[in-house]
Amino acid sequence: MSLAAVDVHPGLNPAQQQAVAHFEGPILVLAGAGSGKTRVLTARVANLIEHHGVDPSRILTVTFTNKAAGEMRERIGRLLGSEPRGMWSGTFHSIGARMLRRHAALVGRTPNYTIYDETDTLGVIKRLMERQRISARDIAPKAISNRISDAKNSLSTPEELAASSMDPITRAAAAVYADLEPEMRAGNAVSFDDLLVLPVRVFRDHPEIRDRYSEQFRFVLVDEYQDTNRAQYQFIRSVAHAHSNVMVVGDDDQSIYGWRGADIRNILDFERHFPAARVVRLEENYRSTPNILAVANAAISSNVGRKGKTLRATLPGGEQVTEVATLDERDEAEWIVEEIKARQSRDGIALSDAAVLYRTNSQSRALEDSFRRHAMPYRLVGSVRFYDRREIRDLVSYLKLIANPWDDEAFRRAVSVPKRGLGETSIDTLGEISRKAQLPMLETAGRADLVDVLRPAARKALGEFSEMIARMRLLAAEASVDELLRDLIDTIQYGAYLQVEGPESARERSDNVNALISGAAELVVEEGGEVGLTPLDHFLQRAMLIAGVDVLDSSADAVTLMTLHNAKGLEFPMVIVAGLEDGLFPLGQSIDEPSMLEEERRLFYVGVTRAERKLYLTHAETRRRNGETMPSMRSRFLKEIPAGMLEERKTIKLRSLGRRSMFVDSPSRATWGERAVRRNHGTPEWRKPAVDRDVDASQDEALYVRGERIKHKLFGGGTIAEIAGAGRDVKAVIDFDDENVGRKTIKLAYTTLERGLG
DNA sequence: GGCGCCCGTTTTTTT
DNA sequence: AACGGGCGCC
Ligand SMILES: Nc1ncnc2c1ncn2[C@@H]1O[C@H](COP(=O)(O)OP(=O)(O)OP(=O)(O)O)[C@@H](O)[C@H]1O
Numbered sequence: 001m002s003l004a005a006v007d008v009h010p011g012l013n014p015a016q017q018q019a020v021a022h023f024e025g026p027i028l029v030l031a032g033a034g035s036g037k038t039r040v041l042t043a044r045v046a047n048l049i050e051h052h053g054v055d056p057s058r059i060l061t062v063t064f065t066n067k068a069a070g071e072m073r074e075r076i077g078r079l080l081g082s083e084p085r086g087m088w089s090g091t092f093h094s095i096g097a098r099m100l101r102r103h104a105a106l107v108g109r110t111p112n113y114t115i116y117d118e119t120d121t122l123g124v125i126k127r128l129m130e131r132q133r134i135s136a137r138d139i140a141p142k143a144i145s146n147r148i149s150d151a152k153n154s155l156s157t158p159e160e161l162a163a164s165s166m167d168p169i170t171r172a173a174a175a176v177y178a179d180l181e182p183e184m185r186a187g188n189a190v191s192f193d194d195l196l197v198l199p200v201r202v203f204r205d206h207p208e209i210r211d212r213y214s215e216q217f218r219f220v221l222v223d224e225y226q227d228t229n230r231a232q233y234q235f236i237r238s239v240a241h242a243h244s245n246v247m248v249v250g251d252d253d254q255s256i257y258g259w260r261g262a263d264i265r266n267i268l269d270f271e272r273h274f275p276a277a278r279v280v281r282l283e284e285n286y287r288s289t290p291n292i293l294a295v296a297n298a299a300i301s302s303n304v305g306r307k308g309k310t311l312r313a314t315l316p317g318g319e320q321v322t323e324v325a326t327l328d329e330r331d332e333a334e335w336i337v338e339e340i341k342a343r344q345s346r347d348g349i350a351l352s353d354a355a356v357l358y359r360t361n362s363q364s365r366a367l368e369d370s371f372r373r374h375a376m377p378y379r380l381v382g383s384v385r386f387y388d389r390r391e392i393r394d395l396v397s398y399l400k401l402i403a404n405p406w407d408d409e410a411f412r413r414a415v416s417v418p419k420r421g422l423g424e425t426s427i428d429t430l431g432e433i434s435r436k437a438q439l440p441m442l443e444t445a446g447r448a449d450l451v452d453v454l455r456p457a458a459r460k461a462l463g464e465f466s467e468m469i470a471r472m473r474l475l476a477a478e479a480s481v482d483e484l485l486r487d488l489i490d491t492i493q494y495g496a497y498l499q500v501e502g503p504e505s506a507r508e509r510s511d512n513v514n515a516l517i518s519g520a521a522e523l524v525v526e527e528g529g530e531v532g533l534t535p536l537d538h539f540l541q542r543a544m545l546i547a548g549v550d551v552l553d554s555s556a557d558a559v560t561l562m563t564l565h566n567a568k569g570l571e572f573p574m575v576i577v578a579g580l581e582d583g584l585f586p587l588g589q590s591i592d593e594p595s596m597l598e599e600e601r602r603l604f605y606v607g608v609t610r611a612e613r614k615l616y617l618t619h620a621e622t623r624r625r626n627g628e629t630m631p632s633m634r635s636r637f638l639k640e641i642p643a644g645m646l647e648e649r650k651t652i653k654l655r656s657l658g659r660r661s662m663f664v665d666s667p668s669r670a671t672w673g674e675r676a677v678r679r680n681h682g683t684p685e686w687r688k689p690a691v692d693r694d695v696d697a698s699q700d701e702a703l704y705v706r707g708e709r710i711k712h713k714l715f716g717g718g719t720i721a722e723i724a725g726a727g728r729d730v731k732a733v734i735d736f737d738d739e740n741v742g743r744k745t746i747k748l749a750y751t752t753l754e755r756g757l758g
Numbered sequence: 759g760g761c762g763c764c765c766g767t768t769t770t771t772t773t
Numbered sequence: 774a775a776c777g778g779g780c781g782c783c
Binding site: 064065091092093094117118142192193195196256257259260359360361362382385419421422423424425426455457458544545546547548563564565566587588589590599603626 | 759760761767768769770771772773
Binding site: 136362624628 | 774775
């Protein structure tokens with residue numbers, strides 16, 4: 001069978017067909033952007049079902065977004081003529097969530113456990129920090145949470161984290177981590193990370209369960225494999241334990257989630273992880289014109305240590321890639337809107353053909369303003385996630401509490417919206433009582449005998465609240481989620497609350513509330529074979545896993561605005577990558593760390609390769625950030641592209657003002673963040689480090705220099721061993737006198753060093 | 759004890 | 774510019 005590279009499906013080249021026809025054993029499809037990896041994955045699933053008679057229920061497909069999973073199902077359905085019923089498909093998180101529902105008891109949860117998002121988990125971490133007397137001023141809760149998350153994603157236990165902790169932050173993180181799991185368990189809750197980690201733990205502790213899944217899923221397929229982390233690798237390994245029938249597809253040059261634990265080695269070492277793996281390379285690009293592809297290839301070639309891939313264009317000709325210099329972010333946004341408008345009338349492109357991609361969500365603001373000014377329809381992907389909006393969080397916290405009375409995090413939020421005369425003191429006291437009695441706060445709140453230490457008014461409010469939730473729970477047992485929501489909103493008079501809280505935003509917020517209600521009304525519980533969960537449980541578990549791109553409606557006639565990260569895997573005829581400036585893209589803090597800079601460059605490569613026919617790369621001379629306007633320089637990523645590959649344009653505004661004219665009278669203006677390192681010290685000329693001179697020749701203030709003596713408020717005296725980086729991200733390597741401290745790398749922007757001491 | 763206002767801070771990407 | 778924490782007033 002395998003010899004016959006039969007034309008299993010039309011629209012596939014020979015290499016693709018080979019991959020599609022692959023039946024058993026591990027296979028890696030390593031190929032560049034737009035080479036049809038996703039198409040191969042999809043076709044192979046169809047082929048397994050159609051030509052090999054594999055029942056869909058024996059297939060597990062992991063995609064990067066739930067939307068991609070849905071689209072894949074749909075395409076397979078079209079290839080086969082019927083939906084692949086029974087096939088499991090989704091993100092690692094949603095698949096993990098589903099498995100965890102079945103095995104909840106093994107990790108001390110019930111099947112309707114609550115999924116905590118980042119904010120929820122951070123709330124728990126803050127409370128645990130308080131309990132351990134770790135001040136949030138000394139150590140940022142976010143830093144703790146990041147470290148715990150890193151540990152989880154690499155499957156490290158609290159003990160292991162503690163053992164490896166060299167610095168105070170990690171030590172604190174390890175201590176909090178140790179308390180976190182029991183706390184989450186008591187709340188019948190799991191974090192995002194737990195959705196991966198807990199199933200892996202179940203597989204490890206219960207091989208018979210692992211084997212059952214491995215038996216069920218005879219074929220495992222993973223898209224975007226370059227962005228999987230250790231826990232995800234382990235997950236795949238476990239499910240493929242019995243057969244190694246794993247197909248992974250990916251592109252090491254598109255690995256852009258290293259910052260959240262993704263490990264590029266997963267794909268690079270696939271052949272070692274799964275011996276005898278077949279490797280298929282796809283070298284034809286079907287998405288972009290040769291000009292776009294040339295820019296992409298040139299951009300990524302600056303990265304070292306790549307696995308190396310060939311990528312040839314198959315499409316003909318096409319326009320040049322255009323670089324656009326603009327004055328500021330507003331000028332940039334205006335230019336973008338005007339250009340799309342011009343293209344729309346001149347070339348007849350649809351608005352849905354265009355996408356504006358940017359590095360940070362905050363860039364969307366200026367863009368949105370321009371789109372609105374011109375009444376041009378747009379849709380914003382991601383940014384503030386729907387379920388992150390305050391009004392939605394408020395109501396969802398009630399729903400969570402109704403579904404899961406152990407959820408203290410939800411209790412804390414719900415009990416204070418709207419205000420019930422219960423403040424921090426009462427709630428913390430209630431929390432303490434509950435902890436001692438080992439009861440959920442909701443339960444304690446309803447027990448008059450337990451809360452007698454509280455003020456009568458507080459007692460009364462708690463009693464009423466608990467009764468109200470009890471009534472809602474009864475309602476939830478029989479009513480639909482939207483009915484429940486309506487009753488809830490009425491009961492707590494949420495509409496009036498929104499009015500009081502902010503009359504200006506009340507309208508928009510209640511629109512969102514209505515969207516939540518209709519979303520609930522549309523809920524279809526279609527997950528086969530899952531019993532014992534109420535519609536509310538389903539609604540909540542699904543809602544927590546909805547990503548920004550999942551709600552992207554590609555049929556609407558509107559321009560898409562989103563971050564480069566969100567654009568992964570997508571394609572648009574016309575793409576504008578905005579904000580190509582050093583400090584923004586690449587981001588300042590990544591510039592001096594080679595591995596981070598390479599990830600930024602991969603992100604640029606991802607952005608460029610989203611374009612099918614036309615690509616614009618824009619940048620601005622100045623940009624507002626944190627309320628302050630800063631000059632910025634053309635991105636090094638643009639400089640890395642050979643001249644001649646780009647057609648250069650300038651906006652009228654920029655041309656009429658003349659380059660740099662506006663800085664003539666403000667020579668001390670620093671580019672992004674540079675000012676953070678400037679110190680007003682009369683350091684002698686010879687002490688200024690030569691390396692930094694060319695960053696801004698006009699600067700006349702001193703930077704720290706190698707060998708200089710300094711004093712740090714925490715670590716004491718020390719000597720500067722090295723200075724690295726630019727802008728806001730200048731780091732100093734300092735040898736501290738205190739041997740317990742030793743050598744440390746410190747970001748100068750966040751520290752004050754006293755100099756010339758000792 | 760609760761709540762509102764003002765001041766200070768700010769990492770960037772997401773499930 | 775926006776959010777969160779802390780302080781001070783009711
Ligand atoms: N053999 C082919 N003939 C024609 N078009 C193809 C072929 N293979 C793929 N395509 C098209 O090329 C485009 C890119 O395919 P696909 O999204 O599968 O690539 P990919 O490798 O997954 O890309 P990325 O790495 O950017 O996610 C799609 O529009 C797809 O329909």
